Amino acid sequence: FNDFIATPQCQLQKSNFNCDSNSPYSEFDGSCNNLLSPWYGKAFVPFKRVLPSEYEDAFGKQRVSSKDGFQLPNPRFLSVSAAINGPQNEQFVNHLSTFFGQLVAFDVSSAPSTTDPSGETLKCDCSEQNENCISIKIPQEENIMKMSCMSFARTQSAFPQLDCQFKSREQINKVTSFIDASSVYGSNNDRNSQLRLGIGGLLKTSPGLFQHRPYLTRLPDSNCNLDDIMSLCFNTGEDRGNENLGLIAVHTLFMREHNRIASELSRLNPSWNDQTLFFETRKILIAIYQHIIFNEWLPLIIGPDYVKTLNLFSLNGTAFHQQYDPNINPSIANEFATAAFRYGHSMSKNSFSRLSPLGTPIAISLNISKTIFKTAEAYNPAGGGLESILSGLLDDQAAKFDSNFADTLQNHLFENVLPDNRITAIDLLAANINRGRDHGIPPYFKYRDICGGKKPTDFDTLLEVMIPSKVNKLRSLYNRVEDIDLYLGGLFETPVPGGVVGPTFACIIGNQFSYLKGGDRFYYENGPSITSFRLNQLNEIKKITMARLICNDFDITVIQKRAFEIPSQDNVKTACNSIPKAGANILDQRNYQFLDEILYKKNYRSDPVKKI
Ligand code: HEM
Numbered sequence: 001f002n003d004f005i006a007t008p009q010c011q012l013q014k015s016n017f018n019c020d021s022n023s024p025y026s027e028f029d030g031s032c033n034n035l036l037s038p039w040y041g042k043a044f045v046p047f048k049r050v051l052p053s054e055y056e057d058a059f060g061k062q063r064v065s066s067k068d069g070f071q072l073p074n075p076r077f078l079s080v081s082a083a084i085n086g087p088q089n090e091q092f093v094n095h096l097s098t099f100f101g102q103l104v105a106f107d108v109s110s111a112p113s114t115t116d117p118s119g120e121t122l123k124c125d126c127s128e129q130n131e132n133c134i135s136i137k138i139p140q141e142e143n144i145m146k147m148s149c150m151s152f153a154r155t156q157s158a159f160p161q162l163d164c165q166f167k168s169r170e171q172i173n174k175v176t177s178f179i180d181a182s183s184v185y186g187s188n189n190d191r192n193s194q195l196r197l198g199i200g201g202l203l204k205t206s207p208g209l210f211q212h213r214p215y216l217t218r219l220p221d222s223n224c225n226l227d228d229i230m231s232l233c234f235n236t237g238e239d240r241g242n243e244n245l246g247l248i249a250v251h252t253l254f255m256r257e258h259n260r261i262a263s264e265l266s267r268l269n270p271s272w273n274d275q276t277l278f279f280e281t282r283k284i285l286i287a288i289y290q291h292i293i294f295n296e297w298l299p300l301i302i303g304p305d306y307v308k309t310l311n312l313f314s315l316n317g318t319a320f321h322q323q324y325d326p327n328i329n330p331s332i333a334n335e336f337a338t339a340a341f342r343y344g345h346s347m348s349k350n351s352f353s354r355l356s357p358l359g360t361p362i363a364i365s366l367n368i369s370k371t372i373f374k375t376a377e378a379y380n381p382a383g384g385g386l387e388s389i390l391s392g393l394l395d396d397q398a399a400k401f402d403s404n405f406a407d408t409l410q411n412h413l414f415e416n417v418l419p420d421n422r423i424t425a426i427d428l429l430a431a432n433i434n435r436g437r438d439h440g441i442p443p444y445f446k447y448r449d450i451c452g453g454k455k456p457t458d459f460d461t462l463l464e465v466m467i468p469s470k471v472n473k474l475r476s477l478y479n480r481v482e483d484i485d486l487y488l489g490g491l492f493e494t495p496v497p498g499g500v501v502g503p504t505f506a507c508i509i510g511n512q513f514s515y516l517k518g519g520d521r522f523y524y525e526n527g528p529s530i531t532s533f534r535l536n537q538l539n540e541i542k543k544i545t546m547a548r549l550i551c552n553d554f555d556i557t558v559i560q561k562r563a564f565e566i567p568s569q570d571n572v573k574t575a576c577n578s579i580p581k582a583g584a585n586i587l588d589q590r591n592y593q594f595l596d597e598i599l600y601k602k603n604y605r606s607d608p609v610k611k612i
Pocket residue numbers: 098099100101102105109110111112243244336337338341342343344345348368372409413428431432435
């Protein structure tokens with residue numbers, strides 16, 4: 001245990017924090033959101049757990065043994081064998097729901113890998129010399145991935161437990177657990193200042209393909225396309241922003257909306273300085289983003305029953321949500337990050353469609369592999385840039401949530417040919433299974449129990465949540481029902497009514513979001529308090545939808561009202577000007593009274609919002 005991150009738990013005492021309880025704004029690193037336990041939800045503290053870890057030994061060796069004493073099945077073998085029906089699509093939800101999900105995932109969770117002395121992710125092979133290497137052998141009979149071993153470094157170990165006593169291995173979350181758009185703003189002051197222009201509360205931008213539609217700023221000295229001059233990566237609030245261009249398009253949407261609101265605030269309040277403009281804008285943007293998550297997006301993923309039981313919808317009346325509870329720890333659970341919220345990996349297709357502003361196809365579709373940590377397609381004039389990618393996300397059905405992964409993600413992720421012609425690549429499904437064992441995530445059957453189902457005692461009892469062919473598949477893969485990995489078990493479940501994931505993932509995801517709501521002092525509906533919006537301002541925010549943001553900030557003229565669902569007869573595409581301009585007709589000079597509502601100035605500041 002030489003490689004733990006030295007900072008966290010031992011310092012997690014109230015006396016180490018100097019919180020300003022009068023600040024109306026949340027901290028970038030999430031500290032002091034909870035004034036009793038200021039580290040709750042902060043960046044660089046360990047994940048919490050739904051169930052205690054189960055490692056191979058008392059210290060934290062990855063789980064390898066099955067219940068009957070043999071080895072657990074090889075993750076790559078499981079991945080290849082798990083595909084059942086071939087690729088299918090979701091009936092209602094679109095690709096935008098998938099990549100918005102990824103933005104949320106990166107907002108709340110990032111577990112750092114172990115690194116070599118130069119700070120790069122540890123390179124591993126199957127000789128397993130290093131105790132932090134748990135690479136995956138590619139089964140010999142395999143003829144898809146042309147390699148013998150998939151490199152796999154363990155997640156960094158954190159020094160365990162708040163009292164600094166030696167217990168078993170824990171993992172650290174590098175980003176704030178809170179839903180605070182940290183993927184857009186950064187999880188610390190340094191990252192945040194890299195992203196800001198320093199004038200007018202604005203975020204930095206770089207020129208886009210169309211003059212009036214800027215892109216995110218670029219990272220100096222980065223390389224997102226080996227043989228192109230446009231090789232710089234985009235700079236976002238955290239390290240994985242360039243993972244694919246669907247994600248970048250969604251990121252860009254929130255960056256543009258930030259700058260749109262900031263400009264408007266600045267016009268109305270010429271006396272506000274950069275700081276005030278930035279923090280007021282960020283507060284409004286986070287509120288809009290939380291509103292979209294809880295009201296439009298999450299219900300489609302976990303279905304209406306969980307939303308109702310856990311009280312996740314926003315209030316529709318004119319009341320504040322008065323259920324903030326400082327005893328709730330909003331930190332992300334290891335099971336959520338390592339299994340349940342990776343549900344989206346199964347919902348990405350191999351390709352993106354690209355559409356014109358009017359919704360007509362403008363180019364051949366784009367293979368997703370061309371966009372993974374590559375930015376060139378954002379600048380290809382024939383392709384229509386990020387605008388066309390975002391439009392395509394609106395129309396494309398998501399891949400069905402199941403145990404089938406897109407070929408790119410399952411067989412070719414980060415594929416690279418080494419000088420000696422050896423190929424390296426990642427299988428994301430196998431990686432997710434392996435990561436669960438790395439983190440000591442207990443097996444699937446234990447979560448059935450705590451999530452309100454019956455504890456499975458044999459494979460047949462899984463019929464409660466899976467169709468017979470899937471139960472039989474699991475029976476053929478694992479010796480005992482007690483061995484099934486949480487991630488794979490979750491992927492095999494039949495979706496909950498009205499949602500995409502099955503009951504166990506819905507339970508883990510739903511409960512996590514309920515903690516993220518009830519344990520966030522800055523949750524947008526909270527009040528009245530120093531951190532809150534005024535009620536009528538809040539009600540304007542609640543009129544904003546994802547469709548409205550897209551109309552505000554992208555070259556799109558027609559859109560379906562429910563933006564996370566494909567267009568259909570009861571979700572028809574309509575002109576943007578018929579999408580409610582709630583919150584504020586912010587760019588319309590005739591709507592100042594609206595604007596005044598949303599930009600209401602609280603009494604902690606001396607200069608009033610200007611009415612024109
Ligand atoms: C093209 C699409 C995507 C790619 C290539 C991708 C790739 C990856 C990779 C390589 C990892 C680390 C795997 C490991 O070694 O443990 C990861 C982690 C993760 N991904 Fe994705 N991902 C994609 C989309 C998504 C989507 C759509 C979601 C959710 C809706 C998602 C949620 C997550 C989560 C929660 C983690 C764990 C983060 C952490 O705690 O470190 N990803 N992804």
